[in-house]
Amino acid sequence: xxxxxxxxxxxxxxxxxxxxxxxxxxxxxxxxxxxxxxxxxxxxxxxxxxxxxxxxxxxxxxxxxxxxxxxxxxxxxxxxxxxxxxxxxxxxxxxxxxxxxxxxxxxxxxxxxxxxxxxxxxxxxxxxxxxxxxxxxxxxxxxxxxxxxxxxxxxxxxxxxxxxxxxxxxxxxxxxxxxxxxxxxxxxxxxxxxxxxxxxxxxxxxxxxxxxxxxxxxxxxxxxxxxxxxxxxxxxxxxxxxxxxxxxxxxxxxxxxxxxxxxxxxxxxxxxxxxxxxxxxxxx
Numbered sequence: 001x002x003x004x005x006x007x008x009x010x011x012x013x014x015x016x017x018x019x020x021x022x023x024x025x026x027x028x029x030x031x032x033x034x035x036x037x038x039x040x041x042x043x044x045x046x047x048x049x050x051x052x053x054x055x056x057x058x059x060x061x062x063x064x065x066x067x068x069x070x071x072x073x074x075x076x077x078x079x080x081x082x083x084x085x086x087x088x089x090x091x092x093x094x095x096x097x098x099x100x101x102x103x104x105x106x107x108x109x110x111x112x113x114x115x116x117x118x119x120x121x122x123x124x125x126x127x128x129x130x131x132x133x134x135x136x137x138x139x140x141x142x143x144x145x146x147x148x149x150x151x152x153x154x155x156x157x158x159x160x161x162x163x164x165x166x167x168x169x170x171x172x173x174x175x176x177x178x179x180x181x182x183x184x185x186x187x188x189x190x191x192x193x194x195x196x197x198x199x200x201x202x203x204x205x206x207x208x209x210x211x212x213x214x215x216x217x218x219x220x221x222x223x224x225x226x227x228x229x230x231x232x233x234x235x236x237x238x239x240x241x242x243x244x245x246x247x248x249x250x251x252x253x254x255x256x257x258x259x260x261x262x263x264x265x266x267x268x269x270x271x272x273x274x275x276x277x278x279x280x281x282x283x284x
Contacts, residue, residue, distance in 0.1 A: 001141050001142065002071070002106075003042075004107050005039060005041070005042050006042050006043060006044065006071075007103045007104070007106045007107035008103075008104075008107045009038045009039050009042045009044045010044065010099075010103040011100050011101075011103035011104040011107060012034075012037075012038060013038065013044060013048070014096045014097070014099045014100035014103060015096070015097075015100045016034050016037070017030055017031065017034060017096055018092075018093050018096035018097060018100070020034075021092070021093075022093060027055055028052055028055050031048055031051055031052045031055065032048075032052055034048060035048035035049060035052070043071060047068055047071050047072070050064055050067070050068065051064045051065075054067070060084055061080050061084060062077055062080040062081035062084055065077040065080055065081075066081075073136075073139070073140050074135075074136040074139040074140070075119055075133075075136040075137055075139075076099055078128075078132060078133055078136035079095045079098055079099060079122070079128075080092075080099075082095070082128055082129070089127075090126055090128065091233065093233050094126065094231075094233045097231040097233050098122050098230060098231060101118075101228055101230065101231050102115070102118060102119075102228075104228075105228045110142065112142050112143055112147055112197075113197070113198055113202060113227075114225070114227040114228065115140075115142055116137065116143075116147075116151070117221055117227050118227065118228050118229075118230065119133075119137045120134075120163065120218075121214075121215075121218045121229075121230050122230050123137075124214060124215070124218075125215070125230055130155060130158050130159075134151055134152070134154060134155035134158070135152070135155065137151055138151040138155075146195040146197065147197060150170065150195070150197060153166075154166055162210060162211065163214050163217065164206040164207075164209045164210045164211075164212070164217050165206070165210055167202060167203070167206040168203055168207050168210065169194075170194065170195070170196060170197045170198055171196065171197075171198040171199065171200060171202055171203025171204075171206065172196060172199070172200045172203060173200050173203025173204050173206075173207060174203060174207075175190075175191075175192050175196075176200075178190065201224065201225060202221070202225070205217070205220050205221055205224060205225075208220070
């Protein structure tokens, strides 16, 4: 876990880096400039210096993150490494926006619950590898042993059991209903036999979203509990050409076709292009 100022500067790094490479600035040049801008009292300038050196040597960003596990998390490394895969559909701009939003959330005081839901939604919406992604999620100091064990269990059962069900049974709401049903049946209600990882509100929201699309579950958590939503990077729309410009292009193509036809028939009459043969202004 880093100090608040480190997460603030990390958010600035990922946001500025994404903006500059989108503008066409070389990655090494962009990182070097950002290294001079970030807070000198933080550890980020040293980390950026190593990132620049690794880019020059290897040409990748993720390998440098992996060599600094005391500063960058395994999830940050996983996201960037996935974006750098050749032929992948996951864009580096999206990866940087995800890491910027996460760093900003951690600077405000992230909870294990909010960070888990944010990262899981990032994996789900961008169709990233659940096995490796959730392993990277669990490898974070914000999660204690109970959390790490549960996340690894989720990695094994994702796709077989709804996430809402997995969250519901780890909340006080599940055991409240169990105790109520036991009393109605004339028997004693049991105590929780597994660690409770979520609050009653998360449990009620999970119960209401059982059997539904997980994205509805994430949206409800964000509305009700203020958990961060993942960023949506807009793709640059191609510039639409005006009808007049298209008409001029067609005219030029037609002219080229006529010249090619004349050349094929025996030559081009260049006298047509002599300015002396053009009618003077005012002539009919």
